[in-house]
Amino acid sequence: MIKEWDNIELDYDFLNEKEENYVKTYGSYKVLISDDEPEVHNVTKMILKDFVFENHTLEFLDAYSEAETIKAFEQHKDIAVLFQDVVMEKNSTGLHIINYLRHEMRNQMTRIILRTGQPGEAPEETVIKDYDINDYCLKTDLTVARLKTIMLTALRGYRDIIRLDRYRRGLEKIIETSANLFTHNTLSDFLTSILNHLSGFYYETEGIMYIREETEEYNHNGFVTMEQSNAPIVVAATGNYVRYIGRNIKEIDELSSIYQWMLTAEDENSQITFVGKGFIIRNNSNEAPNNYIFIEGDKELYNFDLIKLFLSNYSVALDNYLLNNMIFNAQKEIIVTLGGIAEKHFDETGEHVDRVSEMMYNFARILDYPSAECEKVKLASILHDIGKIGLPDSILKKPGKLTEEEFNIIKEHTKMGYEMLSKSNLEILHMASEIALCHHEKYDGTGYPRGLKGEEIPEISRMLAIIDVYDAMCHKRVYKEASSHKEALEYIESHKDQHFDRRLADIFFNNYEDITV
Incomplete structure (x- = not known):
């Protein structure tokens, strides 16, 4: 050489x-x-x-x-x-x-x-x-x-x-994120997801190594405020700000500089401004005015071109989410009201419906149903006995044993409930109609109204069969006294493969404390 x-x-x-x-x-x-x-x-x-x-x-x-x-x-x-x-x-x-x-x-x-x-x-x-x-x-x-x-x-x-590669991956991230914006059930979950996504648009260390003090930690700390009853409330947060969720920002000393900026900001066209140890984003939402996002971080670390591009999708998504959430809540209120009317028609308290819907939600979670599906199961279960509205009080509230003819009339409530609900195009009411029709079917085929057997019965109806019997046994009715929890569990155990699906019954027993209310 x-x-x-x-x-x-x-x-x-x-x-x-x-x-x-x-x-x-x-x-x-x-x-x-x-x-x-x-x-x-x-x-x-x-x-x-x-x-x-x-x-x-x-x-x-x-x-x-x-x-x-x-x-x-x-x-x-x-x-x-x-x-x-x-x-x-x-x-x-x-x-x-x-x-x-x-x-x-x-x-x-x-x-x-x-x-x-x-x-x-x-x-x-x-x-x-x-x-x-x-x-x-x-x-x-x-x-x-x-x-x-x-x-x-x-x-x-x-x-x-x-830089070009980052923009490419950033655009891919925006597309992916925008597609998943509506997978969250609560407003808090939705906004926390937005916060996490925004925090992710920082310059990654690939290619550039950022030197920090050994004692310095970098976390994605931030929060979202939304005006509620004329007060800026922290509605979602990550990291160090989680403890402030639900509080009025003007009452939090640590956030006083941010609150002052919100009060005095004159340039309404300025979407991103650096305040204190991070930056605050004014979201131009039609349905959520005075909505702000704050994220901790150094100005040099974040890719604000991508953040601004993402924010244009976020504003539209938030408006749509709030509108959809309003519609869902309206549907929920109607379903809860209908369920209460049906239950009080034959039960003075109407608490059976509430307990069954809560236990069905817990059961669905144990079975790893998606979060959104668990919410649907919870609401749809409320209407499982809606058909009883069409039955005469003389039979529903009869304190003694029913005759065979009277019991045959009682059986009709499953078909009546199905007829009431099945004509709707709403997915949640379609699920409710199926539950109403099948929740008295038995695993061995001896139930009613159609004598379905085994997995011919929808799983949600097989779940409700267990929950409905358990709750009915444990509480007093006009025609019977309450049984003990032990007696109810023994009944379910002794009727596996007959009335109840063995697999679901075993899951119910193994998770009894997490399911029952």
């Missing part, structure tokens, strides 16, 4: 300096020097030790063989620039490394400077064309100015590639 670097006077004192003397708080770009000559490493680092690009310094990594170079890339996914020698163990080692990096590791980000002392081993035009490198140079031509110019060009290229 030709010793091109012998005539340079070296000063190695800088290698003994502590890192904090030259690493800026903004971070550093990683530079890998792959060369089998230690002098090349030392000289390169000496020339570039004070190099700064856009407030970022350089962090040097060293590799002296092909294996060490590959290992460095496996350990560091964010190497910005590679200085690669052509001839190392073999005449083609450098080219083999580059080929492996680009094609096997699929690394298209790292900028590559190929250096050689033996130009005949790798023709310049062929190498640049076939190996996707940034620059190809002879070691003898590398002056201080030339080396710094090469580094500047390489880092610009790396920065732009990383």
Whole structure:
């Protein structure tokens, strides 16, 4: 190997300096020097030790063989620039490394400077064309100015590639997030999800290493306020602000600066403003006026172009969510009212409906139903006896044993309930109609009204059969006294595979305390 670097006077004192003397708080770009000559490493680092690009310094990594170079890339996914020698163990080692990096590791980000002392081993035009490198140079031509110019060009290229990749991934994230905005059942869950998504639009550490104090922790802390009864209430929060959920922001000393900004902000067109130790977002929602989001964080860390793009979707999503939530709550209120009317028709308290719906919700959760489905099960279960509205009081409230004819009339409430509910196109009422029709079917086929057997009976109706019998036995009715919990459980245990689905009955027993109310 030709010793091109012998005539340079070296000063190695800088290698003994502590890192904090030259690493800026903004971070550093990683530079890998792959060369089998230690002098090349030392000289390169000496020339570039004070190099700064856009407030970022350089962090040097060293590799002296092909294996060490590959290992460095496996350990560091964010190497910005590679200085690669052509001839190392073999005449083609450098080219083999580059080929492996680009094609096997699929690394298209790292900028590559190929250096050689033996130009005949790798023709310049062929190498640049076939190996996707940034620059190809002879070691003898590398002056201080030339080396710094090469580094500047390489880092610009790396920065732009990383930026484009981040925007691509950011847009993918916005699309993915927007598609999942309505998977949350409560407003708090919805807004917390929005908060978490917004907190995620920060500049990732891939490509740039942000240097922080050892004691410093970085969490996504933030909150959302919404005007309720003319007061700004914290309706959702993450991290350190969770303890403030439900409180008026003007009564929280820690948030006084943010509240003052909300009172005095004059520029209504300013969507994002830095206040205190973070930034506050004014959301321009039609259905939720005076809605603000606050997220802790340094201005330099966040990609506000993506945040603004996401916010345009968020405002529309929040309006739609509140409208849908209002419609859902209206439906819920109507269902609860109907269920109460039906229950009080034959039970003065009407508490049976409430208990059954709560236990059905708990049962559905134990069975890992999706959250939204659990809510539907809870509401639909309220209407399981809605058909009893059509039955005469003389039979419903008869204190003694029913005759066979009277019992046949009682059976009709399943069909009546189905007829009342099945004509609706609402999914929740369709579920309720199925429950109303089938909740007196028995697993062995001896139930009514259709004599369904086994899994012919919808699972929700098989669940309700257990819950309905358990609650009916444990509470007093006009025609009977209450049984003990133990007696109710013994009845269910003794009627598995007859009245009840054995699998569901076992799950009920194993999770008894979590299901019953």
